[in-house]
Amino acid sequence: KQEVTQIPAALSVPEGENLVLNCSFTDSAIYNLQWFRQDPGKGLTSLLLIQSSQREQTSGRLNASLDKSSGRSTLYIAASQPGDSATYLCAVFNTNAGKSTFGDGTTLTVKP
């Protein structure tokens, strides 16, 4: 059974700082890995999707990497802003399970 762990559970940084969120998974037979953002009481917004054959994806100030062999992904946020404050979740889609497993998320607070 796939297990997805996100570290840290919470993170507070001053505005402008670069930061890294971590996601680890136990079963490397994945189809893709997806990073989401969730604002309080809202749905999930997809940030980046990395296929199993890819090593990284970039969108604006966000960069996500994937290392299947070690079961790890990182989400790098450059020059953080207060508007980046949210919970960030990673989800791993397993081919054999036919569905994704979600981590518990990292709650980010960026202080002005």
Next chain:
Amino acid sequence: SAVISQKPSRDICQRGTSLTIQCQVDSQVTMMFWYRQQPGQSLTLIATANQGSEATYESGFVIDKFPISRPNLTFSTLTVSNMSPEDSSIYLCSVVDFRAAANYGYTFGSGTRLTVV
């Protein structure tokens, strides 16, 4: 990627009643899922909505409590039956379409925030 309309966005319901949540997608998709997110927790998969057949429920979720319909490839409903305060959560519809050349990943609706009093 698909665009999802989920209704209602929030509701406050009396215990013992039922609420039906609708999920409308702007294109045909192969897979639709229903998730629950209890306060302060991550997502828990309730079931996979299958077009034209009974939904596939995860452990701990049963059809009598969470009946699901999916009459076609663009629409699904989730009913939360005989509600109790423990059912207070955000309920989320999600879709994946594997028929595209590339998998666009999961797309989520905006969620339904349910409070049972």
